[in-house]
Amino acid sequence: MRIYISNNKEYVDDIEYDLGANIFSFIELNNTEVSSQFNKILTILYDKSIRMNNKNLINESKNFATEIKRIHPYFSIVSEFIVDEFDLDFEQRSKEKLTKYLQYFYITIPQVRLATLYLLQTSFNIEQLKDKTWMQRGNLYLNNLFLKHMIQESNILPSITLSVKKDVVIKTIDAKKLIDVININFLYLYENRILFRKCKNCGKFFVLDGASNIQYCERIIPGSKKTCREMGAVLIYQKKAFDNPVAKLYNREYKKRNARIRYGMISKEDFNNWANAARIQRDKCLRQRITLDEFVNWLDNS
Structure with a gap:
């Protein structure tokens, strides 16, 4: 999965997303939906009688690759792995390799989500970092023990390609693990001194793009056409009026x-x-x- 970040936009396989949007949706994933997809494909793979040329396995693997990518853009990593595996000649396909990869990926999802949430709260949350310098904030990020463990545990390093777009050097990573994706996001945030805050209305994180005094995000309120920021403006006006x-x-x-x-x-x-x-x-x-x-x-x- 190719990913790069430029001008506060994240590009996953050349699809543009607002900076932070995929990080936020990743930590808010629907566990039931993710588990259902992985359990379904792993149950088939655990059946010792099924070989890699089995039509049901091939069809279910293709369905899984499509559905898991729909659940979240970062899952394109596992989707690509499956597609590449079944593109091989039958003799080169490895059921054991596919099973172990899916098991490992599935297990790391909640671990990486927790690490991501922890980093957001401790290293990039403006409410927690008001009295800390950027060097201190960077040390909180770089010294995260779980992050170090995840990087050291894997022997797969992402390949990096440099290119120039609109006079800006773009660093594109061919991500093979979720931790690669998280790292490129947080490194960009640190290098560009970008912080987050929890919205006072919905309680979810949002990017502080420039102004550090913004208290409300721009998510649409469920059941309404207004955003949290629009509602916040109304609440602030009402509070001032009533006071x-x-x-x-x-x-x-x-x-x-x-x-x-x-x-x-x-x-x-x-x-x-x-x-x-x-x-x-x-x-x-x-x-x-x-x-x-x-x-x-x-x-x-x-």
Whole structure:
């Protein structure tokens, strides 16, 4: 699987993704869906009576290669391995090699996910790193024990190709392991001093692209057309409005007069007329066209 990152975009087999999008979706994977796919193909491979030229095995392997890549772009690694294996002549195919590879890949998925989440939280989460220099942040990343173990454990090194695109040197990695993909992402993040934050609305990580004070991501809220950032702007506006003494006065008076409708002390029509007039006076005060005292006087006499 070929992967490179340039201008805050990640390219997996030449398909463009927003920086961080695949990392986030990787740590949020549906375990049930992933397990179902691996268990299905491994069950067939465990059957000693089935050989590598078995039509059912060939068909199921092709289906697996298609489905696993659909679940996540990073799984193109295992998809390519299967395709390459069945492209070989029958005599060169190895059922044992395929089985061991799928077993190893399946086992490493939760391990790499945990390592990725840990790195996000400890080495690239702005909330945890406010008092640390970039050198200290880099040491937290490079000294991650699990990361070292994963790299040392494998004897397969990714091949690297250098090219120039739009006057920029691009380093493309032919990834053979999940840890290769994670590494190229985090190295790019560190080199370009990019951090993350958890969205105050959905609680998921998002990339801080430039401004470090952004609190909300741009994911679409389920069941809504608004993004978390759009909703955040509304919440911030409401908080400011409710904390404003003008708004507090208006809201208190509104509730008091609205309650009078239930007791028959005022008609709904009269209340609505008052509320419309009160909103006009409130907005004038918020825009400083009248003073707070003038607004209070209007409320007292309306």
